[in-house]
Amino acid sequence: MKRVVTGFVFVTLAAAVLFYTRSLSAADTDFLIYFENSTLALKSQTLDRAVYLPLQEIVRHLGLASTDATGVMTFTIQGQNSRLVLTPGSGFISYNDQPILLQNPIRREGGQWLVPLDFLSQGLSRVAGVEFRYRPGTRRMFAGKVTTTELAMNAQSLGALTRLTLRAGSPIEVDLQKETAQRRAVLVLKGRAIDPARERLEYKDALVQSVEFEDSDGMPRLLIGMAEGVRDIRLTPSDGNRVYFVDFVREVVSEAATPTTPTASAASTARANANITAGAGVRVIVIDAGHGGIETGATNSGTLEKDVTLLLARRLRTALQSRISATIVLTRDSDIDLTSEARAGVANNNQAGLFISLHTGYSPDKMASGSSIYVMKPDFTGGLSEPAGGRLFLPWYMAYRPNAAASQTMAQSLQKNLIEALPESKFPIRFGPVGVLASATMPAIALEIGNLNNDTSVKTLLDPDFQTKFTAALAEGIGQFAAGGRKQ
Amino acid sequence: MSSRMSRHLKIGLIVLAVGFAITLGLFVDVIGRIQSMVQEKEPIGNPFTPAPAPLYEQTDPPMTVKVFFPGMKDDIILSAEDQTIRRSGELANRARQILQKVLEGPKSLSLYPSIPKDTKLQEVFIDDMGMAYVDFSNTISANHPGGIVNEQATVYSIVNSLTYNLPEIRQVKILVGGAEKETLAGHCLLLPLGMDLSITDITPSKEQVNHAD
Numbered sequence: 037m038k039r040v041v042t043g044f045v046f047v048t049l050a051a052a053v054l055f056y057t058r059s060l061s062a063a064d065t066d067f068l069i070y071f072e073n074s075t076l077a078l079k080s081q082t083l084d085r086a087v088y089l090p091l092q093e094i095v096r097h098l099g100l101a102s103t104d105a106t107g108v109m110t111f112t113i114q115g116q117n118s119r120l121v122l123t124p125g126s127g128f129i130s131y132n133d134q135p136i137l138l139q140n141p142i143r144r145e146g147g148q149w150l151v152p153l154d155f156l157s158q159g160l161s162r163v164a165g166v167e168f169r170y171r172p173g174t175r176r177m178f179a180g181k182v183t184t185t186e187l188a189m190n191a192q193s194l195g196a197l198t199r200l201t202l203r204a205g206s207p208i209e210v211d212l213q214k215e216t217a218q219r220r221a222v223l224v225l226k227g228r229a230i231d232p233a234r235e236r237l238e239y240k241d242a243l244v245q246s247v248e249f250e251d252s253d254g255m256p257r258l259l260i261g262m263a264e265g266v267r268d269i270r271l272t273p274s275d276g277n278r279v280y281f282v283d284f285v286r287e288v289v290s291e292a293a294t295p296t297t298p299t300a301s302a303a304s305t306a307r308a309n310a311n312i313t314a315g316a317g318v319r320v321i322v323i324d325a326g327h328g329g330i331e332t333g334a335t336n337s338g339t340l341e342k343d344v345t346l347l348l349a350r351r352l353r354t355a356l357q358s359r360i361s362a363t364i365v366l367t368r369d370s371d372i373d374l375t376s377e378a379r380a381g382v383a384n385n386n387q388a389g390l391f392i393s394l395h396t397g398y399s400p401d402k403m404a405s406g407s408s409i410y411v412m413k414p415d416f417t418g419g420l421s422e423p424a425g426g427r428l429f430l431p432w433y434m435a436y437r438p439n440a441a442a443s444q445t446m447a448q449s450l451q452k453n454l455i456e457a458l459p460e461s462k463f464p465i466r467f468g469p470v471g472v473l474a475s476a477t478m479p480a481i482a483l484e485i486g487n488l489n490n491d492t493s494v495k496t497l498l499d500p501d502f503q504t505k506f507t508a509a510l511a512e513g514i515g516q517f518a519a520g521g522r523k524q
Numbered sequence: 525m526s527s528r529m530s531r532h533l534k535i536g537l538i539v540l541a542v543g544f545a546i547t548l549g550l551f552v553d554v555i556g557r558i559q560s561m562v563q564e565k566e567p568i569g570n571p572f573t574p575a576p577a578p579l580y581e582q583t584d585p586p587m588t589v590k591v592f593f594p595g596m597k598d599d600i601i602l603s604a605e606d607q608t609i610r611r612s613g614e615l616a617n618r619a620r621q622i623l624q625k626v627l628e629g630p631k632s633l634s635l636y637p638s639i640p641k642d643t644k645l646q647e648v649f650i651d652d653m654g655m656a657y658v659d660f661s662n663t664i665s666a667n668h669p670g671g672i673v674n675e676q677a678t679v680y681s682i683v684n685s686l687t688y689n690l691p692e693i694r695q696v697k698i699l700v701g702g703a704e705k706e707t708l709a710g711h712c713l714l715l716p717l718g719m720d721l722s723i724t725d726i727t728p729s730k731e732q733v734n735h736a737d
Contacts, residue, residue, distance in 0.1 A: 334670030398671030400636035468676045469713040
């Protein structure tokens with residue numbers, strides 16, 4: 037027993053020592069500092085879990101006067117009217133004889149002065165007169181007036197293709213280089229000082245293996261590792277070169293050719309690919325899955341409205357992604373409760389071009405089949421009388437007003453498509469003071485589908501075939517409305 | 525050796541027991557809180573409070589009113605049903621009588637009740653601007669079965685029944701459990717609402733068209 041315990045303690049200690057020494061050991065990596073007209077690539081060192089940069093190289097690049105007094109072991113940087121003195125092993129630096137405390141000490145190893153990252157923003161920026169911006173966890177720093185371009189990326193599998201969406205803060209140019217032999221695609225981002233939200237995408241599927249941002253030589257690019265199945269890569273710019281869709285396609289689909297005996301799935305893939313750029317005027321579509329969390333919505337022996345709406349919202353997202361080159365955002369992708377304002381807020385904050393809230397119906401009439409399309413009540417004043425000279429500011433619940441007519445047009449477009457696909461329901465357009473629509477600043481509708489008090493209707497709602505048919509018709513209607521001139 | 529072991533065992537068991545007791549206590553407390561949140565108990569009536577004043581005098585003349593209940597057919601969400609109340613002197617008492625009829629539900633079998641069972645009318649207050657504040661117990665919201673059409677039917681059965689029959693009331697603000705609520709059950713805004721006959725089987729008169737918001 038004692039031996040087992042001693043053994044266990046020994047193994048744990050050994051593992052701890054190994055881990056500690058690994059974190060202590062210097063791991064050489066490259067670090068970039070973007071200046072206004074130049075880029076400085078440095079060999080950084082990780083010492084005691086802090087990133088260190090070689091000071092002399094930075095000082096030389098900035099053209100600052102410095103003295104390395106080996107006798108008294110100090111390093112002095114001279115600014116125009118200021119002076120910065122560093123001593124090794126100490127976190128204190130002296131700026132014009134005023135001490136500044138850094139989080140990590142200054143180091144001097146093998147004749148080289150090493151400074152922690154906060155030295156640049158706390159100390160060097162004062163003598164150099166340049167501001168340094170750094171986001172923890174990244175390998176780059178931006179100095180002075182460098183304008184950065186933020187880059188967000190995400191990937192989604194759309195069945196026959198995997199779509200990588202790049203969203204840049206300002207217009208950039210992207211060049212696609214296919215390195216099929218190495219099973220790699222390189223997207224060269226022609227813009228300086230690109231600041232990616234994430235260094236690499238935690239995404240892997242049957243087509244895309246890895247997505248990594250790389251700029252160690254000052255040339256920002258994305259390296260995409262691909263699987264064997266990729267036959268074609270397509271790059272589609274959108275929104276004035278702010279958004280790029282990179283589609284990794286499993287098989288090359290000829291848009292003109294129609295198979296003689298088309299199967300349902302092949303036909304829908306061909307159509308999806310043909311229409312994929314439709315609705316380019318709308319950048320973002322927000323889908324709201326009604327209810328969630330403690331708010332279950334309507335129920336029928338175990339079938340909860342919140343679950344059905346989330347399922348339909350996810351299906352609609354997939355259906356839309358294969359038709360429209362817009363980003364599809366869900367207000368919730370899990371079982372959480374949100375207020376009506378928060379739901380509309382997701383659409384407003386994402387500057388969505390369309391907002392659609394999904395609900396299931398409940399009628400006291402067990403025979404009713406339900407389904408309605410709701411538009412915000414047009415003359416709703418919420419108790420306020422209209423002032424004579426119009427309003428300077430709209431109360432939050434009147435934010436829908438500028439888009440009231442567009443919301444009605446969208447409702448009509450959806451109604452047409454839904455009746456065509458599901459003729460058993462009439463999908464009447466109704467007007468009501470619907471909370472989730474009141475504060476949406478874009479064309480917005482709420483769709484109530486089925487009747488949870490009707491067992492037959494519940495069965496239909498849970499039928500995957502019906503769900504596919506319903507979401508496809510809805511996506512088609514949304515696509516037509518989006519293509520019909522609603523521009524942002 | 526064995527006595528030390530048993531002492532260690534005892535200490536271990538005591539620590540475990542104390543830990544278990546604390547966890548159990550916390551668990552019971554949390555469950556209690558959740559239960560009290562879910563089913564807020566109606567306050568127990570004070571036996572010493574005087575009996576409520578009658579809503580009308582026996583001498584008050586009868587008055588036919590249209591009370592709106594869900595009866596769905598295409599665009600129509602609400603159907604009107606004729607009922608009789610007494611024309612009491614105080615406006616708020618007439619409003620209370622009408623709301624009592626709404627709470628009781630329809631006589632016709634083709635129509636449905638609009639308000640969940642066990643809901644109580646707690647207070648009615650009408651201000652000088654013609655705004656009626658009607659306060660219902662929490663059950664109107666907590667026990668509402670849901671659905672946008674159904675929720676709109678509940679809200680407008682109250683709003684229309686009051687504004688159609690009592691022209692002095694221009695708008696209705698529904699309160700739940702004495703407080704303001706964003707929506708009744710996740711769909712319909714509970715801001716002050718005016719009459720909406722477009723969802724009913726009643727055609728509004730000219731006067732009522734001007735009257736609606």
